[in-house]
Amino acid sequence: METEEILAELDNVETQIQDVQGQIQVLLDQQEKLYERQSELKAILEACRAFGSPKATDDAPPTALEDWSGTFDWDSKADHYKFHVFGISKYRANQHEIINAVMSGRDVLVIMAAGGGKSLCYQLPAILCDGISLVVSPLISLIQDQVMGLKALDIPASMLTSTTGKEEEKFIYKALEKGEGVKILYVTPEKISKSKRFMSKLEKCHHGGHLSLIAIDEAHCCSQWGHDFRPDYKNLGILKIQFPKVPMLALTATATQKVQYDLMEMLHIPKCVKFVSTVNRPNLFYMVREKASVAKVVIDEIAEFIEECYPNNESGIVYCFSRKECEQVAAELRERGISADYYHADMDVKSREKVHMRWSKNKLQVIVGTVAFGMGINKPDVRFVIHHSLSKSMETYYQESGRAGRDGAPSECLLFFRPADVPRQSSMVFYENSGLQNLYDIVRYCQSKRQCRRSAFFRHFSESLQDCNGMCDNCAFSSDIIEVDVSEHAKMMVSFLQDMQENDQRLTLLQLVDKMKNKHKEIGAELKREELEQLVIQLILESVLKEEFQHTAYATNAYVKIGPLARQVLQGI
Numbered sequence: 049m050e051t052e053e054i055l056a057e058l059d060n061v062e063t064q065i066q067d068v069q070g071q072i073q074v075l076l077d078q079q080e081k082l083y084e085r086q087s088e089l090k091a092i093l094e095a096c097r098a099f100g101s102p103k104a105t106d107d108a109p110p111t112a113l114e115d116w117s118g119t120f121d122w123d124s125k126a127d128h129y130k131f132h133v134f135g136i137s138k139y140r141a142n143q144h145e146i147i148n149a150v151m152s153g154r155d156v157l158v159i160m161a162a163g164g165g166k167s168l169c170y171q172l173p174a175i176l177c178d179g180i181s182l183v184v185s186p187l188i189s190l191i192q193d194q195v196m197g198l199k200a201l202d203i204p205a206s207m208l209t210s211t212t213g214k215e216e217e218k219f220i221y222k223a224l225e226k227g228e229g230v231k232i233l234y235v236t237p238e239k240i241s242k243s244k245r246f247m248s249k250l251e252k253c254h255h256g257g258h259l260s261l262i263a264i265d266e267a268h269c270c271s272q273w274g275h276d277f278r279p280d281y282k283n284l285g286i287l288k289i290q291f292p293k294v295p296m297l298a299l300t301a302t303a304t305q306k307v308q309y310d311l312m313e314m315l316h317i318p319k320c321v322k323f324v325s326t327v328n329r330p331n332l333f334y335m336v337r338e339k340a341s342v343a344k345v346v347i348d349e350i351a352e353f354i355e356e357c358y359p360n361n362e363s364g365i366v367y368c369f370s371r372k373e374c375e376q377v378a379a380e381l382r383e384r385g386i387s388a389d390y391y392h393a394d395m396d397v398k399s400r401e402k403v404h405m406r407w408s409k410n411k412l413q414v415i416v417g418t419v420a421f422g423m424g425i426n427k428p429d430v431r432f433v434i435h436h437s438l439s440k441s442m443e444t445y446y447q448e449s450g451r452a453g454r455d456g457a458p459s460e461c462l463l464f465f466r467p468a469d470v471p472r473q474s475s476m477v478f479y480e481n482s483g484l485q486n487l488y489d490i491v492r493y494c495q496s497k498r499q500c501r502r503s504a505f506f507r508h509f510s511e512s513l514q515d516c517n518g519m520c521d522n523c524a525f526s527s528d529i530i531e532v533d534v535s536e537h538a539k540m541m542v543s544f545l546q547d548m549q550e551n552d553q554r555l556t557l558l559q560l561v562d563k564m565k566n567k568h569k570e571i572g573a574e575l576k577r578e579e580l581e582q583l584v585i586q587l588i589l590e591s592v593l594k595e596e597f598q599h600t601a602y603a604t605n606a607y608v609k610i611g612p613l614a615r616q617v618l619q620g621i
């Protein structure tokens with residue numbers, strides 16, 4: 049064999065090895081997902097066996113056989129408070145049962161959609177029981193909201209956070225010692241993990257027999273697999289260890305099965321009674337719109353949507369990717385005559401509170417916020433939630449869009465999607481646990497023109513499908529879709545990127561599309577720039593291309609590279 053021949057074959061073999069390695073990687077990823085699902089299913093099976101088995105040795109009866117809607121000693125007192133204190137005439141789904149389980153002294157895990165009425169599940173038991181109930185909640189703004197609401201109902205509620213003054217703190221510590229003066233005490237998780245003083249007061253409260261209940265709100269923050277993990281939540285396990293006999297109630301709107309098992313373990317409540325309500329929010333209309341590449345056009349469209357659909361100052365939220373973007377969008381909406389202001393984590397507590405208050409009292413129509421705005425915000429009549437940029441996962445989007453229509457009235461959730469927003473998010477989340485996978489799930493949701501938006505949520509949260517009743521754009525208008533075969537374009541794109549890569553050229557998504565358009569003019573004539581961007585994203589979702597990340601001193605850049613299944617596209621498989 050000639051040297052040249054050998055080199056050529058060697059080159060060929062090396063390329064094939066790379067190709068096989070890529071395919072192995074895809075299979076390994078698949079295997080990992082299957083392992084994950086396998087361990088989830090095993091855990092579920094174990095739980096079913098433990099709870100369903102007549103031999104269960106725990107002195108509490110097995111969950112499956114318990115009837116929490118029966119008659120209990122506290123029924124008439126509970127009915128009285130429900131109506132006369134909270135002004136509620138009828139329980140919503142599961143509320144009654146949850147309250148009964150908590151009052152029976154059991155640990156309880158509640159998964160209930162945003163706005164479903166989780167707060168009542170601990171607030172009512174708190175006033176039914178003697179003593180003080182402790183509520184752990186992640187955000188000061190959320191705590192303020194709740195305490196304000198309870199005080200308006202004449203319920204003695206207090207909060208202990210980093211903003212609490214010395215006098216108030218003294219009052220609370222005294223109340224803890226005596227077991228009176230406060231009925232519901234809200235704290236941030238830092239108090240449990242960092243304040244020895246608080247923990248010793250709580251110990252005293254418990255010792256005196258005054259600690260009646262512990263509620264962990266937004267409990268998904270315990271889990272690293274959840275969409276909003278908070279390190280201080282990890283330490284909340286100590287509560288069950290210190291106070292094993294005090295019933296614990298963990299509540300969240302969003303938890304996949306994996307997150308549920310994780311948080312039961314972290315909080316040490318393996319035998320808890322679990323109430324899982326549907327994730328369906330039948331009154332929300334979900335839609336995705338293509339986002340224009342010119343910033344001003346996007347704002348025009350948002351302003352037009354608000355003015356046309358909500359001309360009577362109906363409340364809404366616009367979510368943005370960054371703090372700067374929030375400020376810009378709010379200013380530009382104001383220029384277009386919409387009463388809007390921004391809310392993000394860089395503002396001091398007072399300014400944030402002011403904006404929130406104006407919005408709550410309908411003095412401001414629109415809050416333009418980052419993710420910092422919203423967890424548990426209790427405004428019932430939010431008519432629309434617009435995403436100026438995509439969220440980082442299905443869970444985050446479900447939670448954020450779920451702030452609309454908590455009063456059950458029809459409301460709209462509109463997401464503006466453009467492929468160029470993907471690398472902005474991916475370069476932030478790629479180092480998180482399953483960060484890219486979670487992001488690509490929401491990107492799939494955005495790219496899909498046929499699949500029911502609602503069914504994407506059911507699938508994500510492992511729930512059986514329910515009817516959408518035409519309450520999403522794809523169910524309502526999908527008949528207008530025209531299909532275009534882009535396999536040749538995909539081939540060209542892959543081979544073009546391969547050439548670039550062989551010449552050590554790195555390209556971002558936008559650069560790739562630009563260069564493609566320049567090089568292959570015919571493509572530019574057939575597909576619009578936006579369509580080419582969508583094609584790149586679709587190829588990334590299908591592992592034909594992939595994203596790779598490079599740190600610079602100022603940012604992390606996302607580049608598009610050849611992915612493990614590229615050869616299949618080139619060979620037309």
Ligand SMILES: Nc1ncnc2c1ncn2[C@@H]1O[C@H](COP(=O)(O)OP(=O)(O)OP(=O)(O)O)[C@@H](O)[C@H]1O
Binds near residue numbers: 424
């Ligand atoms: N049974 C009921 N009947 C009528 N309104 C109710 C009932 N239960 C709760 N609500 C109201 O529903 C709204 C949402 O309740 P709540 O704040 O407890 O929701 P949540 O489940 O905690 O939501 P999130 O996950 O967003 O925190 C509140 O305005 C509350 O007063």
Ligand SMILES: [Mg+2]
Binds near residue numbers: 166167
């Ligand atoms: Mg809540």
